[in-house]
Structure formats: C-alpha cells, structure tokens
Amino acid sequence: MIYFLDASAVVKRYVREVGSGWVRALADPTDGRRIILAEITLAEVAAALAARKRAPGGISRRHRDALLTAFLADCLRHFHLRAVSRAVIDSAVHLTQHHRLRGYDAIQLATALAVNDVLLAAQLPGLTFVAADDDLIEAAHTEGLAVENPNNHP
Numbered sequence: 751m752i753y754f755l756d757a758s759a760v761v762k763r764y765v766r767e768v769g770s771g772w773v774r775a776l777a778d779p780t781d782g783r784r785i786i787l788a789e790i791t792l793a794e795v796a797a798a799l800a801a802r803k804r805a806p807g808g809i810s811r812r813h814r815d816a817l818l819t820a821f822l823a824d825c826l827r828h829f830h831l832r833a834v835s836r837a838v839i840d841s842a843v844h845l846t847q848h849h850r851l852r853g854y855d856a857i858q859l860a861t862a863l864a865v866n867d868v869l870l871a872a873q874l875p876g877l878t879f880v881a882a883d884d885d886l887i888e889a890a891h892t893e894g895l896a897v898e899n900p901n902n903h904p
Contacts, residue, residue: 751783751784751823751875751878752783752784752786752868752869752874752875752876752877752878753776753777753783753784753785753786753877753878753879753880753898754785754786754787754853754861754862754865754866754877754878754879754880755773755777755785755786755787755791755853755880755881756788756791756794756858756859756862756879756880756881756883756886757790757791757794757795757798757854757858758881758882758883758886759773759880759881759882759900760773760777760787760791760795760800760821760829761794761795761799762774762882762900763777763821764795764799764820764821764828765798765799765802765809765817766881766902767903768901768904769882769899769901769902769903770900771903772900772903773880773900776880776889777799777824777829778899779824779827779828784830784853785828785829785830785864786829786830786831786862786877787825787829787830787831787832788831788832788834788857788858788861788862789831789832789834789855790834790857790858791831792822792825793833794854795818795821796821797813799817799821800814802814804867819890828873832861832864832865833848834857834861835864837864838857838860838861838864839857839860841860841863841864842856842857842859842860843856844864845860845889845893846860847884847890849888849889849893850888850889851885851886851889852881854885855881855883855885855889858881858885859879859890861888862877862879862890862891863895863898865877866895876895876896877895877896878895878896878898879895879896879897879898880897880898880899880900881897881899882899882900882901884899887899
C-alpha cells in the first residue's frame with residue numbers, strides 16, 4: 751500500500767498526540783508500506799518541532815534536535831520525497847480556488863494528486879492521503895483520493 755502523509759500527519763510519528771500510535775504503526779518501515787512526502791514537508795515538520803520547543807512548557811532543545819534528526823534520517827532511509835514542480839504549484843493555485851485550503855496544504859494535496867495520477871496511469875492502486883486537518887481531508891476526498899485522518903485513530 752502507498753500512503754501520502756502531509757506534515758500534520760507525519761509529525762505525529764515524532765511527537766505524542768492523538769493518532770501518534772496509528773501513524774507510528776503505519777510508517778513502520780518493516781511493514782512494507784510505501785510512505786510518500788512532499789519535499790516541503792521537511793520545512794513544515796522542522797517548523798512544527800521548533801514551535802513545540804518555543805511553546806510554554808514545551809520540549810527541550812535537545813529533544814527537538816533529536817526528533818528533527820530522527821525525522822531527517824527517516825526521510826533519507828524510509829520515506830520517498832517528491833519534489834514540488836511548477837505544475838504542482840499551478841495545481842495548488844487551482845485547488846485554493848475550489849477548496850478551503852491554506853497555501854502549503856494546497857501544495858501537499860497537489861503533490862499527492864500528481865503522484866496518484868502517475869500510479870493510476872501505471873495501472874497501480876491509488877494512494878491513501880493521510881492528514882490531520884479536516885479541511886484538507888475534505889478537499890482530498892472531493893478530489894477523489896482515499897483518505898485517512900490519524901485523529902480518528904486514538
């Protein structure tokens with residue numbers, strides 16, 4: 751099975767919150783699932799971890815650094831990163847006009863749709879889009895993707 755995780759989902763692999771156990775199991779490299787991320791997820795997850803460090807009572811700098819190191823190592827070893835092309839940006843612009851999406855969320859969805867198109871053209875099963883954002887999940891579903899919200903898997 752192929753899963754596309756946006757930043758709101760993948761960060762759950764590294765930070766304990768609702769749905770973390772489900773994401774950890776989903777992204778377990780020994781289970782043979784293919785996990786695809788848009789390259790912008792690198793910056794989004796790094797920003798989310800930095801925000802956790804800055805938050806009152808948040809994680810320590812050492813913990814943030816360890817989580818970021820683990821995430822970046824997983825990106826090299828286990829996750830499949832997809833570049834964001836001009837065609838993806840153009841698709842994201844279109845998506846913002848038809849769905850309630852923030853800019854990076856539109857890029858995440860446009861990237862997933864482009865990957866899904868390649869899979870379907872090769873007569874392979876489509877991907878499952880995973881996000882912890884209701885607007886993004888609704889847009890992905892409307893665009894024809896199978897969807898999962900880790901928040902539904904406490």
